[in-house]
Amino acid sequence: xxxxxxxxxxxxxxxxxxxxxxxxxxxxxxxxxxxxxxxxxxxxxxxxxxxxxxxxxxxxxxxxxxxxxxxxxxxxxxxxxxxxxxxxxxxxxxxxxxxxxxxxxxxxxxxxxxxxxxxxxxxxxxxxxxxxxxxxxxxxxxxxxxxxxxxxxxxxxxxxxxxxxxxxxxxxxxxxxxxxxxxxxxxxxxxxxxxxxxxxxxxxxxxxxxxxxxxxxxxxxxxxxxxxxxxxxxxxxxxxxxxxxxxxxxxxxxxxxxxxxxxxxxxxxxxxxxxxxxxxxxxxxxxxxxxxxxxxxxxxxxxxxxxxxxxxxxxxxxxxxxxxxxxxxxxxxxxxxxxxxxxxxxxxxxxxxxxxxxxxxxxxxxxxxxxxxxxxxxxxxxxxxxxxxxxxxxxxxxxxxxxxxxxxxxxxxxxxxxxxxxxxxxxxxxxxxxxxxxxxxxxxxxxxxxxxxxxxxxxxxxxxxxxxxxxxxxxxxxxxxxxxxxxxxxxxxxxxxxxxxxxxxxxx
Ligand SMILES: [Zn+2]
Numbered sequence: 001x002x003x004x005x006x007x008x009x010x011x012x013x014x015x016x017x018x019x020x021x022x023x024x025x026x027x028x029x030x031x032x033x034x035x036x037x038x039x040x041x042x043x044x045x046x047x048x049x050x051x052x053x054x055x056x057x058x059x060x061x062x063x064x065x066x067x068x069x070x071x072x073x074x075x076x077x078x079x080x081x082x083x084x085x086x087x088x089x090x091x092x093x094x095x096x097x098x099x100x101x102x103x104x105x106x107x108x109x110x111x112x113x114x115x116x117x118x119x120x121x122x123x124x125x126x127x128x129x130x131x132x133x134x135x136x137x138x139x140x141x142x143x144x145x146x147x148x149x150x151x152x153x154x155x156x157x158x159x160x161x162x163x164x165x166x167x168x169x170x171x172x173x174x175x176x177x178x179x180x181x182x183x184x185x186x187x188x189x190x191x192x193x194x195x196x197x198x199x200x201x202x203x204x205x206x207x208x209x210x211x212x213x214x215x216x217x218x219x220x221x222x223x224x225x226x227x228x229x230x231x232x233x234x235x236x237x238x239x240x241x242x243x244x245x246x247x248x249x250x251x252x253x254x255x256x257x258x259x260x261x262x263x264x265x266x267x268x269x270x271x272x273x274x275x276x277x278x279x280x281x282x283x284x285x286x287x288x289x290x291x292x293x294x295x296x297x298x299x300x301x302x303x304x305x306x307x308x309x310x311x312x313x314x315x316x317x318x319x320x321x322x323x324x325x326x327x328x329x330x331x332x333x334x335x336x337x338x339x340x341x342x343x344x345x346x347x348x349x350x351x352x353x354x355x356x357x358x359x360x361x362x363x364x365x366x367x368x369x370x371x372x373x374x375x376x377x378x379x380x381x382x383x384x385x386x387x388x389x390x391x392x393x394x395x396x397x398x399x400x401x402x403x404x405x406x407x408x409x410x411x412x413x414x415x416x417x418x419x420x421x422x423x424x425x426x427x428x429x430x431x432x433x434x435x436x437x438x439x440x441x442x443x444x445x446x447x448x449x450x451x452x453x454x455x456x457x458x459x460x461x462x463x464x465x466x467x468x469x470x471x472x473x474x475x476x477x478x479x480x481x482x483x484x485x486x487x488x489x490x491x492x493x494x495x496x497x498x499x500x501x502x503x504x505x506x507x508x
Contacts, residue, residue, distance in 0.1 A: 035475035038297050039468045045293040046467045048460030054285035055277055055343075055459075057082055059451040062275030067447065069276050071269040071310040071317075072103030072244030079268050079284075080249050083307050086288045087251035090295040092305070096247045097324075099309075101316045102204045103244035104130045106272040109447075111236040112189070112213055117229050125189070125213045126446075127237055128173055129201035129271070129312075134211030136186040137234040138163045140227055149176045155183030162186060163233050165223055168193040173212065174202040181210035187235045188212045191220020196421060199445050204313045211237040239272075246309040248317045251291060256302035262473045263304045264290075264337040264466070265318070267311030267400055274447040278454050279420070280311070283339035286463040290470060299474035301334065308400045311340075318400035322409055330409060334477040335371060337469055338401040338415035342462035343454040344441040346434040347418035349461065350393035350495060351379040352401070354414050355484075358392040358494035365394035368405045371412025371480035375469070377488040378479070379416060382468050384491065388461060389431050392494040393417050412480055416465060418458050420444045422495060431492050 058079060062068060065075030080096070087094050110127040114120050115137055141162040145154035150171035155164070164185045166176050173190060180188040190212060192198040198214030213235065215223075223231060249268065266283030270276020284307055291305050310316035322330070338352075354372030359365045367373070372395065383390040397405060401413040419440020429436035443449040473480075 033475070034300075035472045038299070038471045038475060042290070042293055042297060042467045042471050043464045045296075046289055046463050048456050048463065050289040050292070051282070051285045051459045051463050052456060054086070054288045055281050055451055055454060058281040058285065059275055059277055062270070062277075067275055068105070068272055069268075069270040070103065070105060070272045071101070071246040071313060073105055076246060076269050076309065080247055080307070080309075083249055083268065083284065083288060087291060087305070090292045091254065092251035092291065093254060094249065094251045096249055097321060098245055098247045099317070099320045100243050100245050101310045101313055102207075102241060103246070103310075103313065104204070104272055105240040107238040107240055110213060110238070111234070112215075113234045115232045115234050117226060117231065123215065123219060125215045126197055126199040127239070127273070128190070128212045128214055130174075130204060130206040130241060131202060131212045131237050131239055132209040132241070133238050134187045135236045136163060136211070137232060138186045140165055140223065140231040140233055142224060142227060149179055152179050152182060155179055155185065160184040163235060164188045165220065165227070166190050167220070168198060172203065173200040174206045177202055177206065177210055177212045178208060181208050189215055189223075189233070189235070191215050191223070192217040196423070196439070199421070204316070207241060211235055213237065246317070248309050248321055249307040251305045253294075253299070253303040255298045256474070257300060258302050259332050260301045260334050260477060261304050261332050262301050262335060262470065262477065263306060263333055264339070264470050265306030265308060265400055266339045267309075267317070268307040269309055269312050270449070271312045271445045273445055274443070274449045276449055277451050278343050278345070278441055278449050279341045279444060282341060282343035282454060282459060282462075286339055286342055286459070286466050289463060290467045293467075294471065294474075297471060297474070299471065301474050301477060303470065303474050311400055315400055315402055319403045322403040322406070330411065333411050335375060335473060335480060336401055336404040336411050336413045337375070337466070338399055338413060339462075339466055340399040340415070340417060341420060341441065342416055342418050342466070343456075343459040344418035344420070345453055345455050346424050346438055346440050346442070347455050347458040348424065348428050348432050348440060348495070349383060349388060349390040350417040350419060351376050351390050351490060352395045352413070352415045352417065353392040353494065354395055355488050356395060357489055359394050365396040368395050368414075369410040369412045372405065372414055373488050374480050374482065374484050375412060375414030377484040378469055378472065379414065379465060380488065380490050382465050386464075389491040391428070391490040391492045394495065414469075416462055418455075418462065427493060
């Protein structure tokens with residue numbers, strides 16, 4: 001009890017300072033506004049330690065539930081319960097939106113090993129999401145036709161009963177798997193056609209009982225060269241797929257204009273492979289910390305926080321939310337801010353390229369709805385005000401803002417990202433620190449995405465930037481309708497091809 005009272009006292013003091021600054025203090029300069037004063041005050045209250053406290057709780061939840069927080073698993077449900085308690089204690093009105101989807105869970109870690117010729121032993125690989133279960137020891141063959149295996153005719157009688165080694169490229173992984181399975185193969189191993197690990201997904205509509213894993217290009221070439229020498233592999237995958245119920249969680253401020261809602265969100269689910277602390281415990285924890293501290297700021301606009309389910313199953317939760325939202329409700333949303341991975345250990349401060357100024361047509365990204373460029377500029381301007389560099393990353397729709405910016409929905413959106421499986425360049429390392437030639441997040445979508453896989457410095461810088469954006473718009477969204485004056489770009493070069501945003505590599 002005493003402890004509770006002391007905590008309350010400290011918070012009351014913090015609130016008094018915040019409210020005093022936001023309301024009483026006379027604007028010292030022409031540009032001072034409720035938004036800018038509140039931004040400063042909120043950023044004093046939002047701390048990296050506060051975000052880390054939520055991350056530690058998400059790690060504990062994963063530890064108690066088999067090491068994963070994937071939607072459809074008890075680890076996800078416990079994450080929702082925890083987040084709802086945080087929101088409720090801070091005074092928000094919470095709600096849940098339940099939906100069914102095809103889940104993918106891993107019962108036990110997959111195994112790939114070479115049984116002949118020497119050297120026999122385990123081989124590094126990544127299971128593809130939605131892979132079926134298999135336990136096969138079999139000779140290895142290449143597709144009898146095109147090595148990419150995109151056509152049924154690329155497989156022949158020679159592939160029957162074998163583990164087929166297929167090249168990435170030209171078609172979705174699910175198509176390669178279906179073709180190999182239809183031809184009577186025992187399993188498939190897909191090798192990359194570029195550098196880096198291959199962590200693909202077969203798609204949440206893949207239900208074949210046929211195992212598929214990914215390996216690097218170098219290992220693929222090594223194995224292909226051994227096919228004529230009697231190469232045999234053992235592949236064991238043990239997975240669960242099936243209809244599961246999961247939820248989105250929402251928390252809404254009790255004050256503010258309900259016709260001008262500022263939305264900010266993050267996906268709360270992890271992949272099946274691990275606890276998902278950087279992806280996306282960090283975005284979720286930043287939202288929780290900011291919501292907790294924003295309880296003291298009765299802003300002009302209504303604020304709605306969203307924690308999405310089943311993002312990793314292809315944006316299922318956010319897609320369902322938008323699909324079920326009547327047009328009149330969509331019209332009330334002024335903007336949506338998305339935060340997916342904001343604590344990458346080898347990080348760069350990426351801002352979504354809302355006006356597509358940095359990426360040429362045909363790279364999979366496009367300019368967002370009007371207002372998205374203004375959001376991008378707000379983030380870059382904030383970082384510049386803190387003497388922090390920032391760069392741009394493709395506005396590709398590959399996270400939960402995708403359904404918001406879809407044609408016909410057209411809600412302005414923006415957000416931040418500190419990098420996933422892409423490789424940090426020497427130029428980026430010179431500006432942002434960290435290690436060139438290594439992924440921004442070497443544990444992306446793996447069991448090692450734990451509390452030790454988070455940069456506290458990144459979390460601190462990003463949560464301040466997120467707090468600034470949310471409270472700025474919570475006071476005033478008029479800048480969204482003014483085309484940004486001057487360039488909207490970052491201060492350093494945009495993400496290269498390797499800066500791919502949270503890419504599930506579903507296509508090719
Ligand atoms: Zn993510």
